[in-house]
Amino acid sequence: MSSENIPLVDLRAQYLALKPEIMAAFEEVLEGMQLFIGPRQRAFEQEFAMYCGCQFGVGNASGTHALELALRACGIGAGDEVITVANTFIATVEAIAAVGAIPVFVDIDPETYLMNWQQLEQVLTPRTRAILPVHLYGHAVEMQPVMDFARAHGLRVIEDASQAHGATYKGQRVGSFGDIGCFSLYYSKNLGAFGEAGICTTNDADLAEKMRMYRDHGSRVRYLHEVVGANGRLDELQAAVLLIKMPHLERWNEARQAHAHAYNEQLRGIVDAVPVVRPWGTHVYCYYVIQVPDRDRFRQFMQEEGIGTNVHYPVPLHLQPACVPYGYKPGMFPVTEALAPKIVSLPMYPELTGKQVQRVIDSVKKYIGFVASHSA
Structure with missing residues (x-):
């Protein structure tokens, strides 16, 4: 570490x-x-x-x-x-x-969420x-x-x-x-x-x-x-x-986009999914959200590597205890529910350095390699 x-x-x-x-x-x-x-x-x-x-x-x-x-x-x-x-x-x-x-x-679009x-x-x-x-x-x-x-x-x-x-x-x-x-x-x-x-x-x-x-x-x-x-x-x-x-907002957003581009370039095809940007829109990467196998183990691995992660959001609102009165049941929003256990957010802020971004990428690749070697 x-x-x-x-x-x-x-x-x-x-x-x-x-x-x-x-x-x-x-x-x-x-x-x-x-x-x-x-x-x-x-x-x-x-x-x-x-x-x-x-x-x-x-x-x-x-x-x-x-x-x-x-x-x-x-x-x-x-x-x-x-x-x-x-x-x-x-x-x-x-x-x-x-x-x-x-x-x-x-429900949500399976690619943009x-x-x-x-x-x-x-x-x-x-x-x-x-x-x-x-x-x-x-x-x-x-x-x-x-x-x-x-x-x-x-x-x-x-x-x-x-x-x-x-x-x-x-x-x-x-x-x-x-x-x-x-x-x-x-x-x-x-x-x-x-x-x-x-x-x-x-x-x-x-x-x-x-x-x-x-x-x-x-x-x-x-x-x-x-x-x-x-x-x-x-x-x-x-x-x-x-x-x-x-x-500073526009410059900060451009820095976020540059970090996301670096993440995308090296993680696309390595993790299960990287963020999608539709041709009609732009993405300002408040969070950089990917999908990985065994998300909780991934987060533990990254923590041991000294890298912070978070989940936005682990339990969809229709399944939250606070929303029980609205009468929703598991299975009603299959895309949302399928996504919730897989998504995880990587470090994302304008002041990230290229060296830090590369360290995050290297740690993600290390985890994916670890998973692959243990499932072979």
Whole structure:
């Protein structure tokens, strides 16, 4: 085992590169003591919205809260059905449940692991109100057929773009297709705060205004509460960090793509599957997900090699204890279920060096060789 550990994500490397700028910005915020709904939040909202090709940005407390805000602004509530996927983080369903709606799952494409839009018709009911596609791992969902279906049936579309900052579909950035795009700015994302934060993007002024109201205790004017809202504001310290990081996002995404290219070149045909990129889309590799035989043994092997891995996600949402009330059973989403025991994420962050990438590749090859020699 090498003396140098390679983590799944190295947050410190990015921080050290930006530390002087970040500490200066923190000092400015703390000198002024306007800690939320301030100039940095507004500047970041505008800059991020423009980056996505949208008119409005609404900063908020987290990616989970962003999804809930979007659903509420779109009038999704008790008993309404929202079509989404089970191969995603629990936050997607938490937001649907939080507004009293019901998640309705479709299966995924076996190569991209994204929403299989061809199943939308099968699950449509009179109670269907919205589609919530998830741009997972950094790759865009095929949005044109999703949008066509939604328009044909009068449905809202809320994009969960929490893992896809800057990813494109047919040259257009995610978060700009549906009624609202939702982004997590959790610290390990392509664009991350120093803790929790989120943002919604939209081209609809009315939806933007509703989301601003809901995130601030249901008020447009302080102490006048038009609806029961929530405390979901983006604070100025996080906005300061995000403003500093924003100009670097494209370069960081390009670095991720370069690392992924190096992984692909040497691991394609060695592991069971490497990430697929469709011709109409781009991939920004929030996670670099492969399939390997005996995934748990692989993770143990990599740990012994000093290399971090993770699984995004080991148990599909329809089989989670929290989702039992929705009545789903094993076997209902065969592609999702077949994938869950095989997928694993390798180290992926912009600051990875070529030497580190090669070490990860060499360790993966070593494991595959070990498996082959013991199964012969």
